[in-house]
Amino acid sequence: MGYYEALAGGGPLTAPELAARTGTQARYAREWLEQQTVAGILAVENEGAPAEARRYFLPPGHDEVLAQPDSLNYLAPLAQMLAGAVRPLDRVLQAYRQGGGVPLEAYGADFREGQGRVNRVMFLAQLGSEWLPAIPDLHARLQADPPARVADLGCGAGWSSIGIALGYPKVVVDGFDSDLPVIVSEAQGGSGDGGSEGSVAFEPESRSETPRAADKVSSSVEGTPQGGRRSGLQPRQRRPGAAGLAVVRGPIKRTASTRIG
Numbered sequence: 001m002g003y004y005e006a007l008a009g010g011g012p013l014t015a016p017e018l019a020a021r022t023g024t025q026a027r028y029a030r031e032w033l034e035q036q037t038v039a040g041i042l043a044v045e046n047e048g049a050p051a052e053a054r055r056y057f058l059p060p061g062h063d064e065v066l067a068q069p070d071s072l073n074y075l076a077p078l079a080q081m082l083a084g085a086v087r088p089l090d091r092v093l094q095a096y097r098q099g100g101g102v103p104l105e106a107y108g109a110d111f112r113e114g115q116g117r118v119n120r121v122m123f124l125a126q127l128g129s130e131w132l133p134a135i136p137d138l139h140a141r142l143q144a145d146p147p148a149r150v151a152d153l154g155c156g157a158g159w160s161s162i163g164i165a166l167g168y169p170k171v172v173v174d175g176f177d178s179d180l181p182v183i184v185s186e187a188q189g190g191s192g193d194g195g196s197e198g199s200v201a202f203e204p205e206s207r208s209e210t211p212r213a214a215d216k217v218s219s220s221v222e223g224t225p226q227g228g229r230r231s232g233l234q235p236r237q238r239r240p241g242a243a244g245l246a247v248v249r250g251p252i253k254r255t256a257s258t259r260i261g
């Protein structure tokens with residue numbers, strides 16, 4: 001609902017003010033504000049005021065965890081992941097009793113989006129500039145010629161692929177994921193949000209196919225984002241459960257959603 005963001009951006013706020021800014025109902029906003037305050041997450045500026053006039057705010061430090069996506073301490077998407085984690089509970093129970101498994105797509109958009117959002121800052125801020133440089137041989141190869149070709153298996157929302165390309169401008173990263181909507185949703189609203197002015201493309205791939213060779217991959221790309229709000233990407237398929245292939249070509253400029261801080 002954007003409550004934390006509204007408080008971080010414009011607090012302290014009363015319940016009616018919060019409701020107005022987020023397009024929600026004041027009665028429910030008040031319930032939420034009071035619960036969050038009793039739980040110690042929010043604080044009240046004027047405790048003695050009538051309920052509707054009490055002004056709530058995020059105490060220092062809390063906003064970083066709850067409303068700052070570019071902070072390494074940002075954890076708000078874990079709540080979104082929790083909502084997704086319990087979605088197929090009946091299927092999980094059935095699997096425990098009868099065997100078999102529960103496919104990732106059964107967990108739905110909240111789980112995959114939450115995963116992408118909670119990991120984004122680490123991949124953009126640390127993967128290509130701290131984690132991989134800590135492996136000397138790999139670091140040297142990723143900087144060397146001929147340019148390395150990286151396969152990012154299970155790339156999810158694609159932030160890890162972009163993080164590698166940011167850290168190593170020469171490399172070409174192919175990100176693979178068996179869950180197409182993970183990649184497609186980021187292509188449409190995440191990394192495609194003007195986030196990469198290098199070439200980032202998302203391509204559906206048959207689950208049974210092995211990763212294709214570089215030339216063939218690039219020749220099958222249908223669009224590349226050039227900045228701006230929309231990516232311009234047109235994935236050929238949006239079939240849940242279909243596999244996806246992300247192709248990330250450096251150099252990637254840091255803009256919009258790939259810029260940290």
Ligand SMILES: C[S@@+](CC[C@H](N)C(=O)[O-])C[C@H]1O[C@@H](n2cnc3c(N)ncnc32)[C@H](O)[C@@H]1O
Pocket residue numbers: 104115116119153154155156157160176177178179182
């Ligand atoms: C734990 S998530 C991690 C996603 C991403 N790397 C991140 O850290 O945000 C694992 C990912 O692996 C993908 N995956 C699982 N099995 C796969 C397979 N056999 N082939 C390709 N992707 C797979 C899932 O769809 C999921 O997006």
